[in-house]
Amino acid sequence: MIRLKNEKQINGIRNSCKMLSAMYRELIPLVKPGVQTIEIDQWVRDWIKKAGGKPVFLGYCQKKKPYPAAICISINEEVIHGIPSKRRIREGDLVSLDCGIDLGGFISDQAVSIEAGKISRPVKELNAVTLESLYRGIEAVRAGERLLQISRAVENHAKSFGFGIVQEYCGHGVGLALHEDPQVPNYPHGSNPRMNNGMVLAIEPMLTLGSPDVEVLDDDWTVVTSNGQVSSHWEHTIAIFNGKTEILTDPLEQYTGLVRNS
Ligand code: MF3
Ligand code: CO
Secondary structure, three states, rough: OOOOHHHHHHHHHHHHHHHHHHHHHHHHOOOOOOOHHHHHHHHHHHHHHHOOEOOOOOOOOOOOOOOOEEEEEEEOOOEEEOOOOOOEEEEEEEEEEEHHHHEEEEEOEEEEEEOOOOHHHHHHHHHHHHHHHHHHHOOOOOOOOOOHHHHHHHHHHHHHOOOOOOOOOOEEEOOOOOOEEEEEEEEOOOOEEEEEOOOOEEOOOOOEEOOOOOOOOOOOOEEEOOOOEEEEEEEEEEEEEEOOOEEEEOHHHHOOOEEEEE
């Protein structure tokens, strides 16, 4: 069931999104070679607590073990749901951060992929195209039209560069819970409801160099590419309100050094 949000609820979700993006603006400059991912998680927990929110991912449970951290940190071949550890970020890593905040019951969700130091040309292109495919998806959001238009837009852009599109994971409704209906796949697939005023969606393309096949590690969370190739992930929370699309989370690419050029 798709829960349409009223203006008050969208205001609450927007505040949560603004808090999350503000956190990222402080966090992104700290994501550098030499830093342990567990240090980043501790920083995030402290920041969210001080700001008066709650980390939604911490303890989140689908079918498997509860997620043990406040943020997902997925490096290189890790696609999503990487668990912070003693691993140190190294020069040339592509570091995906994915986090959500619960602010007074309103949930935000945003992901960025950060280039640590100098990265290789193909990885740079992958990252730029993933970001652009997110915006192509957002541009396809329109009240009255079908949801899979988003998926088509993401897929078309990613495919035109020959990148793999991870199929097993997708975007989702968000706002009053972390994962709500509808699913928002990154290729046209499954149910295709009409988009409507009051919908709040997390759109989140995950692209890979080469094959899009993925596996889940023994920790029950970390999703990696089967071929060990690098993956990029970008995510915004958006709302449809008064017939318009509003990106509720702030653009962060400028803080990661990426310029959106299409
Ligand atoms: N943002 C991700 C998603 O939308 C991560 C959530 S998984 C969690 O699925 F367990 F870490 F919360
Ligand atoms: Co999400």
